[in-house]
Amino acid sequence: xxxxxxxxxxxxxxxxxxxxxxxxxxxxxxxxxxxxxxxxxxxxxxxxxxxxxxxxxxxxxxxxxxxxxxxxxxxxxxxxxxxxxxxxxxxxxxxxxxxxxxxxxxxxxxxxxxxxxxxxxxxxxxxxxxxxxxxxxxxxxxxxxxxxxxxxxxxxxxxxxxxxxxxxxxxxxxxxxxxxxxxxxxxxxxxxxxxxxxxxxxxxxxxxxxxxxxxxxxxxxxxxxxxxxxxxxxxxxxxxxxxxxxxxxxxxxxxxxxxxxxxxxxxxxxxxxxxxxxxxxxxxxxxxxxxxxxxxxxxxxxxxxxxxxxxxxxxxxxxxxxxxxxxxxxxxxxxxxxxxxxxxxxxxxxxxxxxxxxxxxxxxxxxxxxxxxxxxxxxxxxxxxxxxxxxxxxxxxxxxxxxxxxxxxxxxxxxxxxxxxxxxxxxxxxxxxxxxxxxxxxxxxxxxxxxxxxxxxxxxxxxxxxxxxxxxxxxxxxxxxxxxxxxxxxxxxxxxxxxxxxxxxxxxxxxxxxxxxxxxxxxxxxxxxxxxxxxxxxxxxxxxxxxxxxxxxxxxxxxxxxxxxxx
Amino acid sequence: xxxxxxxxxxxxxxxxxxxxxxxxxxxxxxxxxxxxxxxxxxxxxxxx
Numbered sequence: 001x002x003x004x005x006x007x008x009x010x011x012x013x014x015x016x017x018x019x020x021x022x023x024x025x026x027x028x029x030x031x032x033x034x035x036x037x038x039x040x041x042x043x044x045x046x047x048x049x050x051x052x053x054x055x056x057x058x059x060x061x062x063x064x065x066x067x068x069x070x071x072x073x074x075x076x077x078x079x080x081x082x083x084x085x086x087x088x089x090x091x092x093x094x095x096x097x098x099x100x101x102x103x104x105x106x107x108x109x110x111x112x113x114x115x116x117x118x119x120x121x122x123x124x125x126x127x128x129x130x131x132x133x134x135x136x137x138x139x140x141x142x143x144x145x146x147x148x149x150x151x152x153x154x155x156x157x158x159x160x161x162x163x164x165x166x167x168x169x170x171x172x173x174x175x176x177x178x179x180x181x182x183x184x185x186x187x188x189x190x191x192x193x194x195x196x197x198x199x200x201x202x203x204x205x206x207x208x209x210x211x212x213x214x215x216x217x218x219x220x221x222x223x224x225x226x227x228x229x230x231x232x233x234x235x236x237x238x239x240x241x242x243x244x245x246x247x248x249x250x251x252x253x254x255x256x257x258x259x260x261x262x263x264x265x266x267x268x269x270x271x272x273x274x275x276x277x278x279x280x281x282x283x284x285x286x287x288x289x290x291x292x293x294x295x296x297x298x299x300x301x302x303x304x305x306x307x308x309x310x311x312x313x314x315x316x317x318x319x320x321x322x323x324x325x326x327x328x329x330x331x332x333x334x335x336x337x338x339x340x341x342x343x344x345x346x347x348x349x350x351x352x353x354x355x356x357x358x359x360x361x362x363x364x365x366x367x368x369x370x371x372x373x374x375x376x377x378x379x380x381x382x383x384x385x386x387x388x389x390x391x392x393x394x395x396x397x398x399x400x401x402x403x404x405x406x407x408x409x410x411x412x413x414x415x416x417x418x419x420x421x422x423x424x425x426x427x428x429x430x431x432x433x434x435x436x437x438x439x440x441x442x443x444x445x446x447x448x449x450x451x452x453x454x455x456x457x458x459x460x461x462x463x464x465x466x467x468x469x470x471x472x473x474x475x476x477x478x479x480x481x482x483x484x485x486x487x488x489x490x491x492x493x494x495x496x497x498x499x500x501x502x503x504x505x506x507x508x509x510x511x512x513x514x515x516x517x518x519x520x521x522x523x524x525x526x527x528x529x530x531x532x533x534x535x536x537x538x539x540x541x542x543x544x545x546x547x548x549x550x551x552x553x554x555x556x557x558x559x560x561x562x563x564x565x566x567x
Numbered sequence: 568x569x570x571x572x573x574x575x576x577x578x579x580x581x582x583x584x585x586x587x588x589x590x591x592x593x594x595x596x597x598x599x600x601x602x603x604x605x606x607x608x609x610x611x612x613x614x615x
Binding site for chain 2: 085086092
């Protein structure tokens with residue numbers, strides 16, 4: 001008699017978990033979303049990941065998105081609003097309903113809204129999902145943000161210049177991707193002697209005028225024989241590109257300049273970037289496409305661009321940003337002179353191109369030796385470095401770390417510790433008299449914020465105690481709630497005297513607007529924890545600043561005693 | 568006359584009234600707000 005195991009009990013089928021990513025913003029954000037998700041697919045290939053995006057941005061990027069997402073839902077507003085001017089709302093309403101029906105056919109476990117626009121928040125509210133991350137509206141038309149990383153993004157990104165995180169890292173944090181491995185510098189593959197230049201941007205304030213690019217191209221072609229340049233851009237940039245290519249200064253180099261503006265699809269552009277040695281341009285999706293292809297990038301950041309947020313996410317990324325006082329501005333700020341455009345000399349761009357072509361990298365030593373201090377005095381020069389799977393921008397200018405740079409580093413440590421639950425190791429920044437003073441100012445503001453948070457905890461506790469007493473007094477609960485409102489107002493006033501604390505103050509305003517709970521007790525508990533988190537963030541920042549100042553004093557006294565010995 | 572705009576304005580007045588009276592919105596209301604936001608964004612996009 002033989003035992004047969006043919007009739008084994010079949011293993012139970014593990015249900016596929018579906019994540020839906022909502023990204024309604026433009027090409028650049030979509031590519032950065034794809035970069036974040038690429039890491040999730042590597043660590044969790046078992047997940048089904050679908051993307052919901054606007055078709056005018058997602059369809060041209062299909063060659064990239066289909067590599068990463070199991071399915072893309074293209075929101076085609078052109079079709080939805082087709083002849084709506086004549087037919088009114090009815091057809092559009094049916095169009096959006098049928099789009100939603102299609103998505104709601106998916107069994108979505110988690111919906112993650114990575115675009116922080118109102119439209120995406122309304123769309124998120126209409127998509128059926130067991131859990132929702134990111135912004136969405138409830139039925140009383142109140143925006144909800146329940147996860148802390150989305151609250152950080154909502155309160156700090158595009159609000160000032162103190163967000164220390166790359167958008168890709170923020171997306172990874174929101175999704176919960178923990179990649180400890182560093183992005184390795186890709187092996188240099190054989191590439192053509194071509195530089196791709198995208199001298200345009202979505203807004204005029206973010207791009208140099210044609211003349212400046214003509215100077216860069218002229219010097220680059222003159223100093224680098226055998227190198228050719230491809231100018232790329234969209235169809236609506238053709239006229240602007242002709243202002244460059246038809247400039248008399250470039251006449252002798254005409255055979256080495258190829259104007260591809262308006263002539264390539266994004267898939268074709270991506271192939272060109274893969275072959276090119278270097279990409280140079282302003283902040284735009286072309287830089288992110290270059291990053292996907294491991295092509296070295298040199299970005300010239302101007303206007304409202306935040307280099308720490310949008311530098312192409314890869315190890316060979318360089319970024320030049322002006323030290324102009326008003327940089328980075330807001331897209332709505334009036335500006336007639338564009339001082340930041342003048343503060344980055346074209347010479348530093350052409351010298352960097354030459355260095356990258358010949359030696360493939362730029363170091364702080366090279367900047368010190370090869371770039372005139374006159375040219376470097378008005379710029380910040382950064383290089384991307386990866387640490388524990390996250391990108392940092394490291395200054396390539398040894399003796400210049402400004403106050404925003406220092407605060408960004410400190411915020412990075414503090415946010416990572418309090419929200420991300422991991423430790424960032426960043427060396428103590430070198431201080432100047434100005435940055436030292438700014439840090440001391442921040443200490444005073446932090447002390448106020450800490451004390452207010454402690455008061456907030458106290459009054460939240462009083463409310464809880466009152467509720468749990470035998471005879472709760474509504475008048476007393478109201479009185480304590482009023483105190484908490486006053487504390488909130490006082491906290492927002494600290495921002496006026498300590499603008500460098502805006503990220504904490506804005507974050508806690510968003511945090512407190514999104515307290516959890518459906519009863520007074522739960523809401524008050526949630527309020528208590530919000531104040532506690534604020535106090536803890538303040539004390540961490542306070543300690544970091546104190547240590548930075550102590551280190552500075554120690555280093556300065558060592559230098560002074562050494563020079564005393566030399567006397 | 569833009570019929571979409573006219574319809575949206577009428578619907579908006581109705582939704583605003585609901586919000587003022589603290590009446591919960593329906594999915595239909597949210598779809599109308601969404602359409603209005605998308606159409607605003609399309610307009611903004613076409614200007615860039």
